Amino acid sequence: MTRKEFLSNLGSMFAVGSAISLFPWLTSCTEKGQKEIEGQAAKLGIIGTGSRGQFHIANLLVDKSAKIVALCDDYEPHLQQAAAMCPDAKLYSDYRKLLDDKNVDGVIICTPLNLHSSMTIDSFRAGKHVFCEKSMAYSIAECKDVIAEWKRSGKVFVVGQQRLFDPKYIKAMELIHSGAIGEVVGVRNYWYRNNDWRREVPSPELERRINWRLYNEYSRGLMTELACHQLQNGSWAMDQYPECVTGMGSIRFWKDGREVFDNVAVTYEYPNGVHMTFESIISNKHFGMGEYILGSEGTIDLVKGIMFSESPAYRSGIEQFLMQIKQGILSNSAFAGSSWSQEEASTDPGIRFADKIITTDGSSSTGATNDGSMELAHAFCHAVITGQQPDKIVKEAYYATALALLGDQATHEKTTLYLQESDRIL
Amino acid sequence: MTSFKYSDENVSAPVAYSSLETMHSVAEIVLPFYSEEKSRAIIEEIWTRTKEANDKFNRFDKGSPLALVNRTAAEEAVAVDDEMFMVLEMCRVFCNSTDGYFDITANRISRSAAKGVKNFDLDPDLHTVSFADPTVKLDLGGFAKGYALENASNILKSHDVTCALLNFGNSSIFASGAHPYGDYWPISVEHPYFRGKCAHTFELKDCALSISGRNRRGAGHIIDPATGDQVLRDEMLAVTGPSPMVCEVLSTALYVAPREKRKDILVRFKGYSASEIYCLTDGTTKVIKV
Numbered sequence: 001m002t003r004k005e006f007l008s009n010l011g012s013m014f015a016v017g018s019a020i021s022l023f024p025w026l027t028s029c030t031e032k033g034q035k036e037i038e039g040q041a042a043k044l045g046i047i048g049t050g051s052r053g054q055f056h057i058a059n060l061l062v063d064k065s066a067k068i069v070a071l072c073d074d075y076e077p078h079l080q081q082a083a084a085m086c087p088d089a090k091l092y093s094d095y096r097k098l099l100d101d102k103n104v105d106g107v108i109i110c111t112p113l114n115l116h117s118s119m120t121i122d123s124f125r126a127g128k129h130v131f132c133e134k135s136m137a138y139s140i141a142e143c144k145d146v147i148a149e150w151k152r153s154g155k156v157f158v159v160g161q162q163r164l165f166d167p168k169y170i171k172a173m174e175l176i177h178s179g180a181i182g183e184v185v186g187v188r189n190y191w192y193r194n195n196d197w198r199r200e201v202p203s204p205e206l207e208r209r210i211n212w213r214l215y216n217e218y219s220r221g222l223m224t225e226l227a228c229h230q231l232q233n234g235s236w237a238m239d240q241y242p243e244c245v246t247g248m249g250s251i252r253f254w255k256d257g258r259e260v261f262d263n264v265a266v267t268y269e270y271p272n273g274v275h276m277t278f279e280s281i282i283s284n285k286h287f288g289m290g291e292y293i294l295g296s297e298g299t300i301d302l303v304k305g306i307m308f309s310e311s312p313a314y315r316s317g318i319e320q321f322l323m324q325i326k327q328g329i330l331s332n333s334a335f336a337g338s339s340w341s342q343e344e345a346s347t348d349p350g351i352r353f354a355d356k357i358i359t360t361d362g363s364s365s366t367g368a369t370n371d372g373s374m375e376l377a378h379a380f381c382h383a384v385i386t387g388q389q390p391d392k393i394v395k396e397a398y399y400a401t402a403l404a405l406l407g408d409q410a411t412h413e414k415t416t417l418y419l420q421e422s423d424r425i426l
Numbered sequence: 427m428t429s430f431k432y433s434d435e436n437v438s439a440p441v442a443y444s445s446l447e448t449m450h451s452v453a454e455i456v457l458p459f460y461s462e463e464k465s466r467a468i469i470e471e472i473w474t475r476t477k478e479a480n481d482k483f484n485r486f487d488k489g490s491p492l493a494l495v496n497r498t499a500a501e502e503a504v505a506v507d508d509e510m511f512m513v514l515e516m517c518r519v520f521c522n523s524t525d526g527y528f529d530i531t532a533n534r535i536s537r538s539a540a541k542g543v544k545n546f547d548l549d550p551d552l553h554t555v556s557f558a559d560p561t562v563k564l565d566l567g568g569f570a571k572g573y574a575l576e577n578a579s580n581i582l583k584s585h586d587v588t589c590a591l592l593n594f595g596n597s598s599i600f601a602s603g604a605h606p607y608g609d610y611w612p613i614s615v616e617h618p619y620f621r622g623k624c625a626h627t628f629e630l631k632d633c634a635l636s637i638s639g640r641n642r643r644g645a646g647h648i649i650d651p652a653t654g655d656q657v658l659r660d661e662m663l664a665v666t667g668p669s670p671m672v673c674e675v676l677s678t679a680l681y682v683a684p685r686e687k688r689k690d691i692l693v694r695f696k697g698y699s700a701s702e703i704y705c706l707t708d709g710t711t712k713v714i715k716v
Contacts, residue, residue, distance in 0.1 A: 317596045321456045321605070322443040326433045330607040334616035334624040335596050338639035338662060 023170055025390040028375075028382035037065050042384035043103055045070035045128075047095045047119060048110035049082035051199075052133060056108055057085050059374040065381040072098040075209065077202075095119055099126035106156065106384040108377070109133060112212040113219050117142035124153035131380040134160040135224040136401040140423055143401055147425060150394065156383040158376065158390065159397030161232055165379065166372035168305035169236075171353055172293070175307060176237045181295025182310075184238050187276035188292045189230035191222075193363060194285035196254050197262075214258035221260025222249075222280045223408035224401070230291055231407070232400040233302060234268065234276035237293045241399050242268035242276065244418045249411030253283035266407040278407065285363070306350035395426040428473060432462045439606045444469045448480045449571055451595035455578075458589050458606050468585050472578045472592075479574045482510065483566040495555055496563045499546065503554035511553050516671075517569060518548065524679035524691050529651035530564050568648065571598045572636060572674020579634070579670055592670075597637045600670045601630035615662065617705050625711040626703055628666060636673035637664045637703075638681040650682050657682050660704060663716075667698035676700065680716065688716045 027033045042065060046053050049071050060066040072092040073079040083091055092098040098107070099122060106129035109119050117137040123130045130150075136159050137143045150157040163169045176184065201210045212218035213225055235241050247266030254262040263281040270276065291302040299308045317335030324331050383390055402423060410417045427447045434440035441458040442465035453476055457465050484490045495504050506514070517530045531545040545562045548555055566573075571594045578592050579600045589603040591611050601611035610629035615637065617623040628635050638648060639662035648657045663681035665673045672695060680688045680700050692700050700716035 316445065316452075316454060317599075318454050318456050318591050318593045319443055319445075321591060321611075322431060322433065322441055325439050325441040325456070325458050325606050326435050328436050328439065328607060330605050330612070332612040332614050332624070332627065334614035334622060336599060336613050336615045336628075336635070336637055337618065338597055338637055 023164070023173075025164055025379065025393050026170070027388070027390065028379040033382055037382055037385045040385045041065055041067040042129075042381040043067050043069045043105045044381070044384070045072065045092075045098045045101065045104040045107045046082065046089075046110065047072045047098060047107050047123075048115075048133075049073040049078045050075070050110065053078070053108070053110035054082055054085065055373070056110065056377055057082055059377050060381075061085065063374070063378050063381060065378060065385065070098050070101050070104050075206075096122065099123055099128060105129060106131065106380065108380070113224055114138045114212075114217065117146050120146050120157075121149045124149045124155055124157075127153070127155070129156040129380070129384045131158040131377070132160070134397060134401065135220070135228045135404055136397050138220065138224075138405075140402050140405055143398055143405075144423075144425060147394065147398060156380070156387065156389050157394050158380045158383065159393065159401075160373070160376065161229065161393070161397050161400055162372035162376045163229060163232060164372065164393060164396060165375035168353075169302055169372070172300050172302050172305065172307075173236055175353060176293055176295070176300060177239075180298065180307065181293065181300055182297030184234075184274055184293060184295055186274060186292075186294035187234035187237065188290070188294065189227070189233060189277060190279040190287055190290045191226045191230065192280065192285050192287045192289070193282045195282065196256065197282055198256075211258075214260055216259045219260060220405060220408040222262075222264050222282070223266075223278075223404040223411070226280055227264075227266070227278045227407060228400050228404040230278055231268070231276070231403040232396055233291055233293065234270065234274065235399055235403075236396065238270060238272065238274065240270055240272065241424070242270050242403060242419060244269050244416050245403065245407045245410045246416040247407050247411040248414055249408075252281075261411060264407075264411050266411060268403065268407070288363070300353075301350070305352055307353050308350040398426055430466065430469070432465060434462070441606075442466070442469065444473070446473045446476060448473075448476055449484070449574070449594070451571070453574070453578075453595070454593045456591040457587070460587075468581065468587065472581050475577045475581060476574045479570060479577065483513070483570045483573075485563070485565055485567075492564060492566060499555050500557040500560040500562060503547075503549060503552065503556040505552065505554050508553070511548065511550075511555070513566070513569070513573065514546070514548055514555060514564070517566070520569075520675045520679070523694055524675070525683070525687065526651055527683040527687075527691065528568070528675050528679035530566055530569065531562055532565070532649040532651035532654070568638075568678040569671075569674060571595060572671040575600050575634065575670035575674070598670060598674055599630065599635045601633055601635075604631045615664070615703060617709060617711065618662075619705060619707050620709050623709060625705050626664075626701075626713050628664070630666065633666055633668065634670035634673040635664060635666050636670070636677040637662050638677040639663065639703075648678060648681060662703040662705070663700065664703055665698055665700045667695070672698065692716050 068086045068089050070090045071082045072095045074093050107123050109132040116132050120130050120132045199210045201207050245268045249261035249264035252263050265279045268276040293300045297310050320333050406417050429445045431443045439458050443456050445454045483492050485492050498504050520528045545558050575594050575598050582602050592600040605611045610631040614624040614627045617625040650657050663677050665677040667673050702714045704712040
């Protein structure tokens with residue numbers, strides 16, 4: 001989907017202006033937002049040009065509001081791959097040197113999780129706007145440091161929670177907030193894959209640098225790499241944040257020297273009694289990726305953009321004959337069978353609630369097209385040019401990260417942990 | 427909730443369509459060739475009669491006469507009206523004539539208790555019903571739709587209607603006459619594994635069709651009176667014949683009965699045909715005449 005199609009899609013979903021009142025971070029996607037930056041481009045530096053960094057570069061290269069002027073990576077092959085995509089960009093192997101580059105307005109940080117906080121803070125101190133990939137930081141304490149520095153800097157801050165820009169999620173949340181599925185009674189998330197989550201390593205000494213996701217020193221595993229996206233769903237749907245989390249995790253299948261769990265199951269409890277689950281196993285992909293908001297009157301499948309009713313409409317068997325007789329023809333369609341009853345909710349095929357829905361199966365470790373990433377990057381460009389901080393993005397990102405980190409801690413301690421009052425900073 | 431649509435776009439065949447939510451399902455009618463006013467009058471009469479049957483025979487409605495019988499007939503004989511008495515008498519007859527495979531007491535609480543007609547007693551002089559013990563409960567779920575459809579078909583006949591189609595929950599259908607543009611009403615059974623795919627087509631003319639099987643989720647909902655368990659057969663059982671009520675009873679009884687006994691039961695009912703419909707996961711269908 002092009003951004004034009006995205007805007008058109010948004011426009012067809014909502015009454016004029018309602019989307020922006022409900023989802024104020026989408027300002028960059030409005031016609032007014034487009035005009036504000038017409039003919040201008042944000043001068044960007046990419047810190048970390050591995051797979052995710054190159055994914056963003058590919059998106060930004062087709063965005064007229066972006067100009068990639070600098071690239072940085074301390075792993076030369078990745079830097080050269082990115083350089084081939086952006087031949088005019090200056091190359092750096094030390095991000096601090098890139099931060100000294102006065103030609104850079106904003107940076108996009110796509111490095112291992114353990115580097116996020118220091119790089120983000122240094123970038124703010126260097127006067128740069130920052131788009132940091134999720135999760136926000138390696139610990140809640142580091143997240144707080146990042147937030148504090150962001151507030152001090154007065155710069156723009158965006159974190160890679162791209163679902164905030166995915167049309168089907170936006171429409172789904174609008175439906176949920178309008179009461180379309182009744183009261184929210186549960187949130188179910190899962191993300192299953194069947195691969196070892198490894199990247200090819202050209203030389204053994206590079207193992208930990210290339211496969212940083214597998215080691216505790218750099219990463220918090222499935223919780224910060226996958227759950228962080230999905231844990232946003234419950235909070236977004238209910239406008240509140242969980243009080244506590246309990247969970248379990250283990251290395252069940254991929255016993256290859258990795259340190260992070262290859263399967264986890266966590267449950268969060270909200271103040272209203274709703275429970276949100278997240279499960280992930282990376283040695284079985286049968287269920288793929290799923291995200292559901294369960295309501296007293298219906299269920300929304302966020303990934304597929306389908307709403308199911310608890311009281312599905314009866315599919316008429318013989319109304320077809322009305323049309324046939326009107327047209328003077330005889331035809332036939334299958335409808336007869338064993339009794340249809342109102343209790344058979346699970347056979348409801350559901351209603352696709354937005355046109356041109358594009359779904360992803362969650363199998364890519366880099367990023368999927370049309371998942372909101374392109375719009376998020378564009379929103380960052382808009383914010384860099386205008387200096388206007390997109391509303392709510394930092395808050396959503398902070399809590400998504402905090403919940404992921406707390407969940408990770410719970411799986412290691414096999415206990416129930418509470419989100420402390422002192423951690424509710426936004 | 428009731429819906430009504432009428433079209434006279436086709437001047438040679440104006441047509442009415444109406445639906446009614448009832449009996450935990452939906453009843454529908456297509457009625458060609460009448461004015462809107464006449465169509466409305468006929469359909470309203472049918473729906474009024476259908477609602478009466480639903481109100482009387484709904485065991486889940488605490489205020490229904492059947493619920494009253496279920497609550498008190500074990501303690502004392504309960505007086506019932508003519509219609510209820512007639513229905514219970516018919517159910518006893520059907521129970522006997524299907525070797526007990528059609529049994530409105532199959533859903534009784536005690537699985538080990540006796541089954542069939544011995545479970546309840548009807549006094550023709552006093553018009554009362556009494557139960558053998560407190561575990562007996564009457565369930566007309568496998569009968570009421572056929573009975574309501576029978577009533578509806580009689581109302582059509584009383585108005586000299588010779589072309590109409592009635593559908594109760596997609597499992598109980600009555601075709602009056604033929605489709606205005608055909609020699610019959612084509613009624614296709616949907617393949618349970620492939621939504622919208624035709625598994626088998628019945629050509630109905632002045633004929634009823636009833637289909638029994640697992641529900642659309644694959645779960646059982648028909649109880650075997652002999653065991654008290656849900657019947658979980660792979661096939662659907664379809665019965666065609668002149669009476670919607672008999673088709674309803676027979677499709678349930680033959681679905682419950684072992685395959686080798688089905689023909690023996692069916693031949694007792696003249697003018698009725700039965701088919702076993704086997705739908706396979708590869709989308710194919712096998713239809714075997716009983």
